[in-house]
Amino acid sequence: xxxxxxxxxxxxxxxxLNPGRQSLKKIERAAPQEYAKLSGYYTEGKRVVFFLWxxxxxxxxxxxxxxxxxxxxxxxxxxxxxxxxxxQRDRYQGRLCFTLSVPLSKVCPGEAVRFKFVxxxxxxxxxxxxxxxxxVNGDGTHPFLLDPKRTGQxxxxxxxxxxxxxxxxxxxxxxxxxxxQECPVDYGHLLLALGTDAQLGVLMAxxxxxxxxxxxxxxxxxxxxxxxxxxSDAQSHDLVRVNDNIWERxxxxxxxxxxxxxxxDGQRDSNFSHFDPDFKILDPYAxxxxxxxxxxxxxxxxxxxxPHRRFTxxxxxxxxxxxxHVRDLLAKAEIDLAPTEREGFAGLTKWLRSGQCYLKExxxxxxxxxxxxxxxxxxxxxxHWGYMTCNYFSPESSYGTEPEKASQIHEFKDMVDAFHxxxxxxxxxxxxxxxxxxxxxxxxDKLYYFETDHKGNLMNWSGCGNDFSAHTPMGxxxxxxxxxxxVKTYDVDGFRFDLAELIGVDVLRDVEKALKAVxxxxxLIAEPWSFRGHIAQALRHTGYSSWNDxxxxxxxxxxxxxxxxxxxxxxVSGSPHYFAMFPAQTVNYAASHDDLCWLDKxxxxxxxxxxxxxxxxxxxxxxxxxxxMVSLGIPMLAQGQDLLRSKQGVNNSYQRGDLxxxxxxxxxxxxxxxxxFRRWIAxxxxxAGRLFRLNGRQSAGYLKFFEDGDTSAIGxxxxxxxxxxxxxxxxVANPHFDGHPLPVPGLDPKQFSQLADHExxxxxxxxxxxxxxxxxxxxxxxxxxxxxxxx
Numbered sequence: 059x060x061x062x063x064x065x066x067x068x069x070x071x072x073x074x075l076n077p078g079r080q081s082l083k084k085i086e087r088a089a090p091q092e093y094a095k096l097s098g099y100y101t102e103g104k105r106v107v108f109f110l111w112x113x114x115x116x117x118x119x120x121x122x123x124x125x126x127x128x129x130x131x132x133x134x135x136x137x138x139x140x141x142x143x144x145x146q147r148d149r150y151q152g153r154l155c156f157t158l159s160v161p162l163s164k165v166c167p168g169e170a171v172r173f174k175f176v177x178x179x180x181x182x183x184x185x186x187x188x189x190x191x192x193x194v195n196g197d198g199t200h201p202f203l204l205d206p207k208r209t210g211q212x213x214x215x216x217x218x219x220x221x222x223x224x225x226x227x228x229x230x231x232x233x234x235x236x237x238x239q240e241c242p243v244d245y246g247h248l249l250l251a252l253g254t255d256a257q258l259g260v261l262m263a264x265x266x267x268x269x270x271x272x273x274x275x276x277x278x279x280x281x282x283x284x285x286x287x288x289x290s291d292a293q294s295h296d297l298v299r300v301n302d303n304i305w306e307r308x309x310x311x312x313x314x315x316x317x318x319x320x321x322x323d324g325q326r327d328s329n330f331s332h333f334d335p336d337f338k339i340l341d342p343y344a345x346x347x348x349x350x351x352x353x354x355x356x357x358x359x360x361x362x363x364x365p366h367r368r369f370t371x372x373x374x375x376x377x378x379x380x381x382x383h384v385r386d387l388l389a390k391a392e393i394d395l396a397p398t399e400r401e402g403f404a405g406l407t408k409w410l411r412s413g414q415c416y417l418k419e420x421x422x423x424x425x426x427x428x429x430x431x432x433x434x435x436x437x438x439x440x441x442h443w444g445y446m447t448c449n450y451f452s453p454e455s456s457y458g459t460e461p462e463k464a465s466q467i468h469e470f471k472d473m474v475d476a477f478h479x480x481x482x483x484x485x486x487x488x489x490x491x492x493x494x495x496x497x498x499x500x501x502x503d504k505l506y507y508f509e510t511d512h513k514g515n516l517m518n519w520s521g522c523g524n525d526f527s528a529h530t531p532m533g534x535x536x537x538x539x540x541x542x543x544x545v546k547t548y549d550v551d552g553f554r555f556d557l558a559e560l561i562g563v564d565v566l567r568d569v570e571k572a573l574k575a576v577x578x579x580x581x582l583i584a585e586p587w588s589f590r591g592h593i594a595q596a597l598r599h600t601g602y603s604s605w606n607d608x609x610x611x612x613x614x615x616x617x618x619x620x621x622x623x624x625x626x627x628x629x630v631s632g633s634p635h636y637f638a639m640f641p642a643q644t645v646n647y648a649a650s651h652d653d654l655c656w657l658d659k660x661x662x663x664x665x666x667x668x669x670x671x672x673x674x675x676x677x678x679x680x681x682x683x684x685x686x687m688v689s690l691g692i693p694m695l696a697q698g699q700d701l702l703r704s705k706q707g708v709n710n711s712y713q714r715g716d717l718x719x720x721x722x723x724x725x726x727x728x729x730x731x732x733x734x735f736r737r738w739i740a741x742x743x744x745x746a747g748r749l750f751r752l753n754g755r756q757s758a759g760y761l762k763f764f765e766d767g768d769t770s771a772i773g774x775x776x777x778x779x780x781x782x783x784x785x786x787x788x789x790v791a792n793p794h795f796d797g798h799p800l801p802v803p804g805l806d807p808k809q810f811s812q813l814a815d816h817e818x819x820x821x822x823x824x825x826x827x828x829x830x831x832x833x834x835x836x837x838x839x840x841x842x843x844x845x846x847x848x849x
Contacts, residue, residue, distance in 0.1 A: 598639040613629075
C-alpha cells in the first residue's frame with residue numbers, strides 16, 4: 059500500500075479491510091530502497107538519495123556509462139558532466155546500482171520537483187511505466203516526481219485476513235481518534251504481478267478436450283460449446299478454479315471443429331471491472347475464429363500445419379522491404395480469381411505462383427503485410443486496414459475462403475510458403491498496444507489487461523480507445539506466445555510492432571529473446587513512437603530496427619529543396635548516434651499506409667491530388683527512390699510508390715479500399731518510373747550494392763561528402779577509405795530548380811562509369827550522361843541525381 063504521505067508514527071497505520079472491518083493479518087513497513095527501485099529516490103534524514111536500479115533500465119551499459127541526475131533544480135541538461143550530479147556505483151541486496159546523496163533542501167525546498175536520469179553522452183532514460191511517481195504529460199518526457207511528503211516512509215506490505223484471498227474491490231478503512239476515512243484498494247503491483255506457466259487455450263489429451271483460461275478476479279467462468287454454428291446444440295459448462303488464477307474444464311471427447319465461447323463474471327464495478335456474464339468472450343488463445351466477435355473454433359494442435367523446412371530470410375542489412383496490404387494487392391490484380399480468392403490469402407498465393415506477380419517484378423526481397431491477425435472488420439465485405447486486433451492467434455477470418463471451417467489456417471500457411479518460394483521474407487505488422495472492438499480481454503479483467511488511471515478510466519495513448527497492459531506477466535506472455543505461434547506454425551520471418559513505445563523496451567527485449575530461440579534469423583522492427591513518447595534511442599541496444607520518422611520527413615523536404623546538407627549527411631549515413639547504433643537499425647522510408655501517400659504529399663497539383671502527376675512530381679519521385687536506395691540502413695517502399703500511386707489527396711484512407719487498391723494500369727502509364735525503381739532495387743541488392751548494405755557500423759572515413767555554396771546540392775563517395783574493398787560509388791543530388799556546379803576534388807572521371815541519372819539506370823553504364831563532369835566539377839541539372847561506380 060502507498061499512503062498519501064510519510065507515516066512517522068511508532069505504531070503501524072490504523073488500517074482495516076472491509077467488509078466487516080476485518081483486521082489485517084500483518085502490516086509491515088517496506089524498506090525505503092524498495093520504493094526507490096520504482097520511484098528513483100528515497101530519503102535518509104535530511105538528504106535525498108537518488109537511486110538507479112538496473113532491473114528497470116535493462117538497455118544500459120552499466121560498465122561503461124556514467125549517469126547523472128538532471129531536473130528542474132539543476133538546469134536539466136546542464137547537469138551532464140558535473141561531478142556534483144554524477145551518480146556513484148553502489149550495491150543493494152548484493153546487486154549493482156547507482157546512487158547520489160544530496161541535501162534535500164538543495165533539490166526540493168518544499169514543493170514536488172521533476173527529474174530524470176541521463177547518461178554522460180546525453181542519453182535520457184525513460185521513466186519506468188509502473189513508476190508510482192511517473193508524471194504523464196503531453197510532451198512525451200514523463201519525468202519522475204520527487205515529492206517531499208512521499209519519501210519511502212509511506213509504503214507498507216499487508217496480508218489480508220484470509221489465506222486464499224480473491225482480489226476484488228474491497229476498501230481499506232483508516233480509523234483513528236481523529237480520522238475516519240475509506241478508500242478503494244488499488245491492488246496495483248499485487249494484481250499485476252499475477253501469472254501462470256500453465257498452458258492456456260484449448261488442449262487435447264487422451265481423447266479429452268481441455269479448456270483453460272487465466273481470469274484472476276473472476277468468481278465464475280463458463281464455457282459454451284456447440285457443433286452447429288447456430289448454437290442449436292449448445293452445451294454450457296462451468297470451469298473449476300484450479301488455483302488462484304486459472305480456470306479449467308476437462309470435457310470428454312475430441313471436439314476438433316466445434317465452436318466455443320466463454321463468459322466471465324466477477325465483482326462488478328462501473329470503474330474497476332467490466333464483468334458481464336451475458337457477453338460472449340472470444341478466447342484470447344483461440345487458434346481460429348469465425349469472426350472478430352467469435353465464436354472461437356476448437357482446433358486440435360496436432361492438426362496445425364508445420365513447416366517442412368525453415369526459410370532463412372535475408373540478413374537485415376540486405377533487406378529491401380515493401381509495405382503491403384492483402385486486399386490492396388488483390389483488388390485489381392490482373393489475374394483470374396474467384397471472388398473469395400480475391401479477398402484474401404488464397405488469392406495472393408495463386409498470384410504469387412502465377413509467375414506474373416507485381417511484388418516479384420519489383421525485385422524486393424521482403425514484404426511487410428499490414429495486420430493479418432483477427433481484427434474488427436464488421437463483415438467479409440468491409441474493407442479494413444486491420445489495426446484493431448481482436449485475437450492474436452487467429453489469422454484474419456475474412457481473408458479465408460471458409461472461415462467457419464478455419465480455412466484461414468492452412469490458407470495463410472500456403473501464402474507464406476508461396477512468398478518463400480519467390481525468395482521473399484514475410485514480416486507481419488502486429489498490433490499489441492491496444493485491442494479492437496469488442497475488447498474481449500476487457501470482459502476477462504479490465505484492470506489486469508488494460509492501462510487505467512487512478513479512477514479506473516482506460517488510458518488512450520494509442521489514440522484507439524484503450525492501451526493494452528503489456529508489462530503484466532500474462533499480457534507479456536500473450537504477446538510472446540502468439541508471436542512464437544506464428545513463427546512455429548506458419549514460419550513467419552519477422553514482425554513490425556505498431557506503436558511499440560506503448561509495449562515498452564523491456565517487453566520487446568523479452569520478445570526478441572523468445573523469438574530468436576525459435577528462429578535466430580527473425581526480423582524485428584519497431585514503430586518506436588506513440589502519442590506518449592519515442593523509444594528509438596533505447597532500442598539501439600537491442601536487435602530491433604526502427605521506422606525512422608525523421609528520415610521520412612527529411613526526404614519529403616529534401617526533394618522540394620527545403621532540407622539542408624547537415625540533414626542529408628545524417629540520414630544518408632544511417633542516422634548514427636542518437637537514432638541507430640549501426641545502419642541496419644534504421645528503416646528508411648518516404649511514406650507508409652498512414653497519412654498522405656508519397657505522391658499526394660509532394661505533388662504540385664491542388665488539394666494534394668497526384669492523380670495526374672506533373673513532370674516535377676515524377677522527377678522528385680525518382681530523386682526520392684535514388685535517395686532511399688543509397689542511404690545506409692534498410693529501405694522500405696510503400697506499395698504503389700513505383701506506380702506513381704495517388705489516393706486523390708485523401709489523408710486517412712483506413713476504410714477506403716477503393717482508394718487503397720493498387721491500380722496496375724499506372725505501370726503502363728508511367729513505365730519509365732516503374733522501371734527506374736526496379737533497376738535501383740536490383741542494384742541495391744547486387745554485389746556492388748553491398749557498399750550501401752553494411753553489416754555493422756561504418757568506419758569514420760567510409761563516407762566522404764562534397765559540398766559547395768549555400769545550396770543543399772551535395773555528393774557522397776562510398777567506401778572512401780577502401781575499408782570495403784577497392785570499389786567505390788559516387789552519388790550526387792540537386793533538389794533545386796537551378797543547375798549547380800559541384801566540385802569533387804581528388805576524383806578522376808576516367809576511373810568512374812556513370813550508371814544512373816534522374817531518368818535512367820543502366821548497370822552496364824549509360825552511353826550518354828545527363829550530368830556533365832569536367833574540370834573537377836559536376837554540373838548538376840535542376841532536380842537531378844546521378845550515380846557512378848569506380849572499379
